[in-house]
Amino acid sequence: MSLKTIKAMLFDVFGTVVDWRSGVAREAGAFLSRHGRQDIDPLAFADAWRALYVPAMAKVRDGTRPFTPLDRLHRENLEAVLPHFGFDPAALPVSELDDLNLAWHRLDPWPDSISGLSRLKKGLIIAPLSNGNVRLMVDMAKRAGLPWDAILGAEVAQAYKPQPQAYLRTAEILMLKPQEVCMVAAHNNDLAAARACGLQTAFVARVKEHGPGQTTDLTPEQDWDVIAEDFNALAACLEL
Amino acid sequence: MSLKTIKAMLFDVFGTVVDWRSGVAREAGAFLSRHGRQDIDPLAFADAWRALYVPAMAKVRDGTRPFTPLDRLHRENLEAVLPHFGFDPAALPVSELDDLNLAWHRLDPWPDSISGLSRLKKGLIIAPLSNGNVRLMVDMAKRAGLPWDAILGAEVAQAYKPQPQAYLRTAEILMLKPQEVCMVAAHNNDLAAARACGLQTAFVARVKEHGPGQTTDLTPEQDWDVIAEDFNALAACLEL
Structure with missing residues (x-):
């Protein structure tokens, strides 16, 4: 990789x-x-x-x-x-x-999300691969200012993560090989499913997702292709 | 309407x-x-x-x-x-x-496209409903700066215009009734198909699409819900 x-x-x-x-x-x-x-x-x-x-x-x-x-x-x-x-x-x-x-x-982004996505967008196609449906993702992006290039994900693929079809069909729609696509998630199980499909993987810990007592996904559980502190650090890893 | x-x-x-x-x-x-x-x-x-x-x-x-x-x-x-x-x-x-x-x-927008779309985006969801596939639309948008909220169209609907499914499935994905959606086109036949599905319709003539000798779609052939000179005039019709 x-x-x-x-x-x-x-x-x-x-x-x-x-x-x-x-x-x-x-x-x-x-x-x-x-x-x-x-x-x-x-x-x-x-x-x-x-x-x-x-x-x-x-x-x-x-x-x-x-x-x-x-x-x-x-x-x-x-x-x-x-x-x-x-x-x-x-x-x-x-x-x-x-x-x-x-x-x-009507959810708010983490503080680094918009600046990091904006940097990544300069060199890459960026899109959600969420289990959220298209209208949900569109409303969220318009309200929060998330600069997606496209709205992809479970509804477009007609399969929920972690089903392989959710990852593979999304790569196919983008006319990319799995290894040309990188899944970014704060959840080790999502990345494990993406890796099993041949995608590259980037882990960004979100240790407050479940509040101050969070016990899961505090650290990367595999040698993911990228491990970054936040989306700006992720952009820096790709020299963007 | x-x-x-x-x-x-x-x-x-x-x-x-x-x-x-x-x-x-x-x-x-x-x-x-x-x-x-x-x-x-x-x-x-x-x-x-x-x-x-x-x-x-x-x-x-x-x-x-x-x-x-x-x-x-x-x-x-x-x-x-x-x-x-x-x-x-x-x-x-x-x-x-x-x-x-x-x-x-790698196609260039008409001179009013980006400014008009940017105005319309402030008050509405804007998306392509093209027969072009998702990757084609993404590449075009990134190169040209088209500010879409989502990439919809034939590939997502799995049906080519003017099949009714292309219009109806796209409205369904947006969780909107057909009459809450307006199809914008320079082609009377596209609008006729959209109207037959219950969508609202906006005609913007592009009299140079086929070059100086163009003979088709020079004028609206039905009483479309909106007839506008360009995308900025379209935005003005919606007070955007």
């Missing part, structure tokens, strides 16, 4: 580019306040909602459910998580649930 | 956003010169190559051929058109043909 062969960088988004936990907690906090439930920790609400993310995708991955965009899975998960906090989703206005579901569209 | 409901504008690209004829002729001219064939008009070469575009897509549209990205169709058409100008494609280096095929990735 050589960094000189990289023509595109594909990014995990939730946790790697944006801080989903604070963003979802911000919107959940407003919702909880409106309903007089300031006793509930919005971060706990965000964590509980996010915890249903992987199980919800499992049925799509194992083929028991056709490909379903993440926005719909998030919406179903919202209805599933609300009762744990004492809410009956059927008693809430649909429009309020729909809006709360868009919390995932 | 009301312009106030529009949330996304989708653009035809070849002819509407970029000047394919001059761009292809520029690259064909360099190729012809290298081979001592300055006697051939590069514009005639561009026109002949482009003339095979619609027939090549017909087999995909009628289902006799699986979806095939436009880059591959362009490449096949190049090999088909070269003999008409006295070239044996089998006698030319593959790398030279591959590079000439990328002429379609």
Whole structure:
């Protein structure tokens, strides 16, 4: 592997580019306040909602459910998580649930994300390879100013990471060999799946993704092709 | 129909956003010169190559051929058109043909395209809805500075315009109703197909697309929802 062969960088988004936990907690906090439930920790609400993310995708991955965009899975998960906090989703206005579901569209980038992506964009194609659907990624990018060259990912590939098809189909759409593509993620399992498909790999630790008590993905667990402190350091590794 | 409901504008690209004829002729001219064939008009070469575009897509549209990205169709058409100008494609280096095929990735925008798109982007989602494949659109956008929010179109929808699926699937990916989407094109037939799917329509005449002798698409042939002189006038119609 050589960094000189990289023509595109594909990014995990939730946790790697944006801080989903604070963003979802911000919107959940407003919702909880409106309903007089300031006793509930919005971060706990965000964590509980996010915890249903992987199980919800499992049925799509194992083929028991056709490909379903993440926005719909998030919406179903919202209805599933609300009762744990004492809410009956059927008693809430649909429009309020729909809006709360868009919390995932309104997440803030980590401080280095935009400057680093802007540098990388000068020499490479940059695109999300997220499990988030296209509209979610478009709304997020427009609000936050993420300078993507294209919106790729699970919905375009019609497969959720870590299925090989998510990585391989995305490289194919870009008309690149797997080794010409570098997956960037804060998650070792995402990079392991990308490496198994022949992609190059870059690890950027996001040690606050899950809050101050985070225990996972604090360090690289394999000899990834690039290990960088943040997106600007990543750009510097590629002399961009 | 009301312009106030529009949330996304989708653009035809070849002819509407970029000047394919001059761009292809520029690259064909360099190729012809290298081979001592300055006697051939590069514009005639561009026109002949482009003339095979619609027939090549017909087999995909009628289902006799699986979806095939436009880059591959362009490449096949190049090999088909070269003999008409006295070239044996089998006698030319593959790398030279591959590079000439990328002429379609290196087209220049019309003078108003970038400024108009930048204005429209402030209030709407903007994306290509071209028959060009994703990589072609990405390369073109990076070179020319086209500020797309996403790269959509035939390859993502897996259907070539004017098939209804090309328009409807693109709206679906954007999670918008057809009437919330406006198709922008310099071609009346593209707009007619979009309107039949329920999209709003905007006509921007490009009377030099086919050169000084152009006879088609000089004027709007239906009462399109918007008729604008250029992309800046289009932005002004939407108060952007």
